[in-house]
Amino acid sequence: MRAIWKGSIAFGLVNVPVKLYSATENHDVDMHQVHDKDGGRIRYERHCEVCDESVEYSDIDKAYDDGEHRVILTKDDFEALPAEDNDDIDVLQFVPNDQIDPIMLERAYFLEPTSKTPKAYLLLRKTLDSTDKTAIVKITLRTRTRLAILRTRGKLLMIQTLRWADEIREVDFKGVNSRAKISDKELEMSTQLVESYSDDFMPEEFSDDYQEELKKLIDTKIEQGESMDLEEAFPEDEEEEDSGGDVVDLMEALRQSVDNSRSSKKSGAKKSGSKVSDSKKSSKKKAS
Template sequence: MRAIWTGSIAFGLVNVPVKLYSATENHDVSMHQVHEKDGGRIRNQHRCQECGKVVEFDDIVKAYDDGDNRVILTKDDFEALPADENDDLEVLQFVPNDQIDPIMLEKSYFLEPTSKTPKAYLLLRQTLEDTDRTAIVKITLRTRTRLAILRVCGKVLMIQTLRWADEIRDVDFKGVNSQAKISKKELEMSAKLVESYSEDFTPEEFNDDYQDELRKLIDAKIDKGETLDLEKAFPDEDENEEPSGDVIDLMEALRKSVDTSRSSKKGSNRSGAKKTSGKTSSGKSSSSKSGAKKKTG
């Protein structure tokens, strides 16, 4: 990994030197567009709709258009803005973990301690764990000031950038205000269904089936080329299944779902999952953390 930012976590008189690394990566198979007839690469061109000429990247600027007025903004205009070039991750608040709504979370980054004696880093990590707190911080990445959270992830500190409050849409769907009556039996059966699916979450159990099958297809085409029989290589597993009718009785649907879940839970694989030995990513038995306090944020 390569650090994309170097600075310090700053709160009060405490200063924790750190480096920032992207915590995630895209696992999708990388592809590009080609001409089906001869396999030639398709190149994108930026063409001006006024003069019809291809425009070089260095000659492209941004513009704001509200329908009545157009304002062209050059590179000099952006450079004139008072961008914050502070190398500090400024802590604004420490808040309870459960006050962070997941809808606000964006990209995740790991923080590496860079001090020769990382005691301050370890102290901050332990304090956040012991107090069940998340830090609200401000950071400047690529000249843009972002709001983010600073939290504990295993043995490391990490930040996750946040959407601003005005970026979350207000919605008022008609269905959520319905006065439909939910019976006690329906609620009890629904709770049983939830319980029958209840487990400790282990992300390593689940695979991206689409990407796995795409890699299988690419390997098969490399091996057999255009002679590949797609129907034999990828048979339709659903073609022999009988279509299910519309669900009319909610209670009956819940009851059947509970029975099906209980009977198929042992010895069968879920779609998109692989068998494991029942251990979590930390190597501990999942039952050992069933009573542990859950932390969010």
């Protein structure tokens, strides 16, 4: 990994030198656009509608237009902003972990201690863990001042940028204010359904099926060329058996869902049980 920012966590008289690294990466397959007629690469030009010339990126400024006023902002204007050169992660306050609404979370970054004696880093990490607190901080990334949280992840300190409060939309959907009566039995069946699907979250057990199929498509085209048979390479799944018509009644839908979940668990248990019994039989044969 390559550090994208270098500075210090600053609160009170305590200073913790750190480097910042992106904590995530995109696993999507990189592709570019081509002309469907001849496969030629599609490229885009920055074109000025006034002088009708192509413009280099270095010659482009930005403009704000609200319909009545238009203001052009140059590179010098942006460089004059006070947030430009701030290389501190300023701690504003410490709050309980459960006060951070997940809807506010954006990008995640790891923090590496850069001091030869990283005691301050270790102390801050241990303090956050022992107090169950998260630090609210401000950081300047790529000339923009961002609100963020500073928290622990295992042995690491990490930053997650936040959306500002006025970026979260306030909505009042009509349906959420409904006075529909929920019976005790419906709540009980719904709880059973939730329990039947409950398990520990293991992120590594999930995969991006679309990207895997896309890679398979690319590999197959490399091997077989344009003569590849799509239907043979990607056969359509057989249609599922009819479950007996649409279920309209909520209570009946809950009951069927719970029953389906239980039967799928039983069939899974039988399969694993048969594997165990088969392995016992084979071990007995080897012993005899």
